Amino acid sequence: xxxxxxxxxxxxxxxxxxxxxxxxxxxxxxxxxxxxxxxxxxxxxxxxxxxxxxxxxxxxxxxxxxxxx
Numbered sequence: 915x916x917x918x919x920x921x922x923x924x925x926x927x928x929x930x931x932x933x934x935x936x937x938x939x940x941x942x943x944x945x946x947x948x949x950x951x952x953x954x955x956x957x958x959x960x961x962x963x964x965x966x967x968x969x970x971x972x973x974x975x976x977x978x979x980x981x982x983x
Contacts, residue, residue: 918972925965933961 936945937957943949 916976918969918976920972925968928968929961929964932964933957936960 937952939945940952940956941950946953
């Protein structure tokens, strides 16, 4: 089994981009019916779960692609 080894700063940057994008979309009203409002609980859940799921996807990709070649 191969483990991906990207730097932690890459996960932090990607997480920040995703959370900021979702925050802007919430604030403008694209994700909720209340423009100008933010849901901090939702953004906190995304900030915690996004790195975990992106690591799991990278783990699966590293193992699938390593076995294919």
